[in-house]
Amino acid sequence: MGCSNNWCELYGSHTSLCGCFVAIVLHGNKYITNHKGQTKPTVLLDCLAQWGIEKIFCIIVDNATANTCALRKFQSSFSLLSNEAFVMDGEFMHIRCAAHITNLIVNDGLAEVDENVSTIRNAVGYVRSSTPRLRSFELWIDSGKLTRGNFPLDVKTRWNSTYLMLSKALEFRLAFDKMEAEDMLYNDYFMEFEGGAQDGGRGHDCYNPEESDGVE
Template structure:
């Protein structure tokens, strides 16, 4: 192949159009499976971003109130330099070792909601302390809302996958989750060598 492209491609992601299936089959005929990542098993990836986005938004809707409260808290403490300074001072007073900056999520990027939640969770005690010290700050999460945020924010990714795969695949859930788990292990093993 010109430019050794067969050694430079690991995956091609295309939408679910049937003409793309034909194009990918033709492309695979021209490439050597041995030079592709995992023997080409991941070469043709169907675009499932939209589906994934809907699934994640549905999952986030379960904890919508908690996410909105965290969003309001982050927005409040990042709105002005004075508030940011007060937040940082409280972080230092509580000897919180984390240095990540608070950041709001973006509606079109669901992973930004996860990042916002993960960062906010690092400062849970700071938000609680500031509620007592700042009369204008009205947003406080319950312990249950913090727990939901903790679960959704990434510690239980396979559990979340199992939950939604159960809705999609029913009795075949365990097999489908095992496939995803095995692909993750295979990728990790390939990158370690």
């Protein structure tokens, strides 16, 4: 079974199939080629038939409209196979992925401080943008050799990656202060026009230990 975050668990005569749909190989020769409402239920029905699964308790998917539509169609089709196709009449068949919901909630909160996070992201991006800049930044830190791997840049849609970026940037706050004082290219970088708007903020200016409880 090749789906991300998928598993089958046996409870007596019942099988719970839990899966977060991704565009990836299913059962070796099954593909979810797109996120259209009919594609997912069709592939899922084919897989269940191959695996011999005749009863479903729940399916866990991301909290997305396309998934709601897909599972509604799946439930309608699968229920035709048997009067007992769903445990508890399918009351808990569609479960929204808690991790995905948490990600949406935290990203909504991060939007309130987007300007600060963006300047920090720019500062980290500057250091990571070339090997010479990484080596130069090492002169202002005491933690040894620095790599892009241990100085992460976040993915905006993944709050945990933003947390890791902010945590590491906070650890290097003094290094950013020193770089501001000595690296003219770093200062010029934040005076460039990006996306039609001038960004004069520096990532480390946003850090205030008394205001960072939500990050640490």
